[in-house]
Amino acid sequence: MDSAFTGNYDRPRVEQLKTSIISSLVKGRSLWQEVRRGQTNEPPEKRVNEAxxxxxxxxxxxxxxxxxxxxxxxxxTFWQILSPQITQLALETETAMLTLATAVKSHQPSLALSGMEVALTNATEQLNRLQEIKQQDYSMDELLRFFTFFYTMEEVGRKLQKMSGTLVNN
Known part of the structure; x- marks a missing residue:
C-alpha cells in the first residue's frame, strides 16, 4: 500500500519477502499432509480446517x-480518490492476518473480524459514489488497473472472513 500511494517500493526487500513466503508455502505443503493425518483423533475445536x-x-x-x-x-491518479478507504482496508487486512494466525496458534474457537467488514463496506460505498464522477477523465488502462487492484483486495478481505468463519464452525 505504501508503494501504491507514495511510490516507495523497495524491490530488494520485497523480493526477499517473496522468496521467504514461497519457501514457507512449499514447506507448508508437507505440513498440510501431516495436519490431515494428525487431526483424525483431534476434537473438532482443535482441528485446522482443510480449506x-x-x-x-x-x-x-x-x-x-x-x-x-x-x-x-x-x-x-484515480487511486487517490479512494486512498483513505483502501488504506483502512489494507490495515484491517494486516490485522486480520495476524489475528487469524494467533487464533490458530492458540486454538481460539471463535473470532470476529468486524473491522474487516467495516473497511470493506466503507471502500465499497465510496467506490459506488464514484459513479457520479466522470470516469471518462481517466484512461481505460488506468481504470482497469485500479479495478483489478480494488476487487482483488476486496477478495482477500472476503477470504480472510471465510477463514475466520471456519474457526467459528469448528
Whole structure:
C-alpha cells in the first residue's frame, strides 16, 4: 500500500519477502499432509480446517496480483480518490492476518473480524459514489488497473472472513 500511494517500493526487500513466503508455502505443503493425518483423533475445536490450505495459497496469489498492478500503475491518479478507504482496508487486512494466525496458534474457537467488514463496506460505498464522477477523465488502462487492484483486495478481505468463519464452525 505504501508503494501504491507514495511510490516507495523497495524491490530488494520485497523480493526477499517473496522468496521467504514461497519457501514457507512449499514447506507448508508437507505440513498440510501431516495436519490431515494428525487431526483424525483431534476434537473438532482443535482441528485446522482443510480449506485453509486453499485460502492461504489463493490469498498469496491475490497479493502477487495486487503487487503487479501497483508496479504497473506508474502515474495513475484515480487511486487517490479512494486512498483513505483502501488504506483502512489494507490495515484491517494486516490485522486480520495476524489475528487469524494467533487464533490458530492458540486454538481460539471463535473470532470476529468486524473491522474487516467495516473497511470493506466503507471502500465499497465510496467506490459506488464514484459513479457520479466522470470516469471518462481517466484512461481505460488506468481504470482497469485500479479495478483489478480494488476487487482483488476486496477478495482477500472476503477470504480472510471465510477463514475466520471456519474457526467459528469448528
Amino acid at each position: 485453509w490450505e486453499f485460502l492461504i495459497r489463493r490469498i498469496w496469489e491475490h497479493i502477487l496480483t495486487m503487487e503487479h498492478t501497483v508496479l504497473a500503475r506508474q502515474q495513475d
